[in-house]
Amino acid sequence: MAVYTDVSDGELTRFVADYDLGAVLACKGIAEGVENSNYLIQTERASFILTLYEKRVKEADLPFFLGLMEHLAARGFSCPTPIKARDGGVLRRLCGRPAVLISFLEGLWPRTVEPFHCAGVGDALARFHLAGADFPMRRANDLSLPGWHRLVDATRARADEVAPGLARELATELAALEAAWPRDLPTGVCHADLFPDNVFFRDEAVSGVIDFYFACTEALAYDLAICLNAWCFDDEARFNPVKATALVQAYQARRPLSEAERRALPILARGSALRFLLTRLYDWLNQQPGALVRPKDPREYLQKLRFHRTVRHAEDYGL
Amino acid sequence: MAVYTDVSDGELTRFVADYDLGAVLACKGIAEGVENSNYLIQTERASFILTLYEKRVKEADLPFFLGLMEHLAARGFSCPTPIKARDGGVLRRLCGRPAVLISFLEGLWPRTVEPFHCAGVGDALARFHLAGADFPMRRANDLSLPGWHRLVDATRARADEVAPGLARELATELAALEAAWPRDLPTGVCHADLFPDNVFFRDEAVSGVIDFYFACTEALAYDLAICLNAWCFDDEARFNPVKATALVQAYQARRPLSEAERRALPILARGSALRFLLTRLYDWLNQQPGALVRPKDPREYLQKLRFHRTVRHAEDYGL
Numbered sequence: 242m243a244v245y246t247d248v249s250d251g252e253l254t255r256f257v258a259d260y261d262l263g264a265v266l267a268c269k270g271i272a273e274g275v276e277n278s279n280y281l282i283q284t285e286r287a288s289f290i291l292t293l294y295e296k297r298v299k300e301a302d303l304p305f306f307l308g309l310m311e312h313l314a315a316r317g318f319s320c321p322t323p324i325k326a327r328d329g330g331v332l333r334r335l336c337g338r339p340a341v342l343i344s345f346l347e348g349l350w351p352r353t354v355e356p357f358h359c360a361g362v363g364d365a366l367a368r369f370h371l372a373g374a375d376f377p378m379r380r381a382n383d384l385s386l387p388g389w390h391r392l393v394d395a396t397r398a399r400a401d402e403v404a405p406g407l408a409r410e411l412a413t414e415l416a417a418l419e420a421a422w423p424r425d426l427p428t429g430v431c432h433a434d435l436f437p438d439n440v441f442f443r444d445e446a447v448s449g450v451i452d453f454y455f456a457c458t459e460a461l462a463y464d465l466a467i468c469l470n471a472w473c474f475d476d477e478a479r480f481n482p483v484k485a486t487a488l489v490q491a492y493q494a495r496r497p498l499s500e501a502e503r504r505a506l507p508i509l510a511r512g513s514a515l516r517f518l519l520t521r522l523y524d525w526l527n528q529q530p531g532a533l534v535r536p537k538d539p540r541e542y543l544q545k546l547r548f549h550r551t552v553r554h555a556e557d558y559g560l
Numbered sequence: 561m562a563v564y565t566d567v568s569d570g571e572l573t574r575f576v577a578d579y580d581l582g583a584v585l586a587c588k589g590i591a592e593g594v595e596n597s598n599y600l601i602q603t604e605r606a607s608f609i610l611t612l613y614e615k616r617v618k619e620a621d622l623p624f625f626l627g628l629m630e631h632l633a634a635r636g637f638s639c640p641t642p643i644k645a646r647d648g649g650v651l652r653r654l655c656g657r658p659a660v661l662i663s664f665l666e667g668l669w670p671r672t673v674e675p676f677h678c679a680g681v682g683d684a685l686a687r688f689h690l691a692g693a694d695f696p697m698r699r700a701n702d703l704s705l706p707g708w709h710r711l712v713d714a715t716r717a718r719a720d721e722v723a724p725g726l727a728r729e730l731a732t733e734l735a736a737l738e739a740a741w742p743r744d745l746p747t748g749v750c751h752a753d754l755f756p757d758n759v760f761f762r763d764e765a766v767s768g769v770i771d772f773y774f775a776c777t778e779a780l781a782y783d784l785a786i787c788l789n790a791w792c793f794d795d796e797a798r799f800n801p802v803k804a805t806a807l808v809q810a811y812q813a814r815r816p817l818s819e820a821e822r823r824a825l826p827i828l829a830r831g832s833a834l835r836f837l838l839t840r841l842y843d844w845l846n847q848q849p850g851a852l853v854r855p856k857d858p859r860e861y862l863q864k865l866r867f868h869r870t871v872r873h874a875e876d877y878g879l
Contacts, residue, residue, distance in 0.1 A: 249672050267668065270590065441586075442569070443585070
């Protein structure tokens with residue numbers, strides 16, 4: 242939970258005056274979110290989210306993220322839309338940081354995941370992939386194999402503080418994935434971070450998807466593998482086949498997986514488990530004193546990774 | 561900034577169903593606030609604040625705080641009002657904690673204080689004191705002389721880590737205040753924490769006051785002394801007489817100070833500076849690993865305290 246940049250009332254009033262939204266009635270820093278500072282702004286017109294991009298988001302990537310939101314919204318996919326200022330621009334500056342106002346999305350994200358949520362997210366992910374199919378911009382996934390190498394190197398010396406033998410296990414896993422990684426699956430825009438706190442529901446239906454700041458051009462089935470990890474395990478990191486079946490079947494009802502994608506699913510699931518294991522491990526080992534965000538326990542993803550190593554066939558995931 | 565208790569979507573939906581407010585459309589944890597967990601809830605009816613009381617607020621004090629809000633609102637003082645559930649009650653439970661829904665107050669709190677803000681808060685404080693005059697409940701101020709004694713004792717061993725000689729300075733100050741503390745000033749309900757983040761403005765006028773969780777029965781002029789400390793110093797903790805004059809004159813326009821209150825103001829200002837110095841010092845020395853709130857620098861209030869020791873007459877504050 243975090244608001245890294247404190248926006249003064251004067252700065253905010255001047256910022257919003259560049260839009261056609263009426264006066265600011267209220268502004269609250271939002272506790273959710275790790276990478277950026279977010280405020281919920283109420284103006285005479287409506288509610289909006291004000292996002293200030295902190296240093297973990299590269300400014301050069303912002304046109305991709307904002308363009309993607311506009312592209313998806315134009316195709317009827319429910320997600321926040323950047324609001325245009327009077328001069329027609331969406332990316333502005335506030336408190337020395339890149340900043341945007343985006344539309345406010347109703348709905349609640351599920352703290353406790355039920356199978357119907359998994360079906361909802363499977364369907365939404367497929368719609369996301371289809372809506373993004375003709376998005377013309379590209380962005381490399383900087384948390385794929387080369388990024389994992391960097392994180393394995395950066396955590397090697399102290400990984401065993403988190404679990405005995407972890408440094409060696411990570412090196413072995415990375416070598417195995419390097420050898421077996423599928424290179425010719427269908428690619429497209431992936432969300433790449435579709436965790437429960439990024440999917441809003443109303444009355445058991447998905448009302449929208451937020452947080453596109455890991456989106457990248459990647460194998461589409463890898464995005465599904467991320468969702469398997471994020472949605473289909475219980476609180477003790479035990480795999481739940483009912484949820485996985487709901488997720489995968491809802492996805493396939495909109496976008497059937499190719500045979501190559503099905504075969505690749507176990508290895509993609511290992512890769513995505515390794516990806517979150519490594520970033521959580523790095524954050525765990527590099528906690529800043531006074532940080533406002535509690536790092537997440539990396540061992541949750543170690544357990545998930547070990548589960549996926551026991552999976553031999555995509556059928557084990559409910560396909 | 562803090563949300564200590566994570567409320568699930570299911571728990572929230574069931575909680576709000578006990579009110580006549582329609583369905584929940586959105587819920588965001590609010591980064592502001594130190595003592596309690598606060599969520600901004602949007603329902604089909606309106607926006608509300610959901611507060612869950614964490615352990616720093618005593619449950620036995622809640623009827624005083626909630627009763628005060630209702631009392632003030634009934635007298636036209638703009639502040640959040642507890643919302644009644646269908647059964648007529650306002651204090652309920654959520655996630656094992658006492659919880660209330662309160663009305664949402666528009667306005668922005670001033671990050672940069674200008675003299676007009678000080679005039680606004682002086683006027684609002686006097687209106688608060690007048691509106692609270694017939695509030696029948698009482699609550700002792702647990703951060704007055706006996707409370708300061710406890711905090712001086714609890715910080716003595718390590719106070720000098722923050723400033724050389726601080727432990728001795730605190731003991732001397734406390735003894736001086738004990739000897740000189742006025743005992744027969746007019747008392748009533750004080751807000752006792754009227755800092756800029758608790759006063760909302762719209763278009764240069766106060767739109768409301770929030771956060772009554774330090775309110776207590778206390779000398780009314782002590783509340784004004786707290787505001788002198790909170791509103792009338794610059795970022796380097798230097799006293800600003802223009803702001804102090806604006807604050808005190810606006811207060812007196814509604815509620816003129818008695819001669820005894822005027823004479824007592826310098827000592828009350830020292831006392832209130834010591835109060836915030838001590839609680840900040842205690843929090844600074846007792847930081848919890850993984851805490852979500854950055855402790856405030858106690859030395860700001862040491863500097864203010866030292867300033868007030870140089871003041872001989874209330875005229876120095878602009879009276």
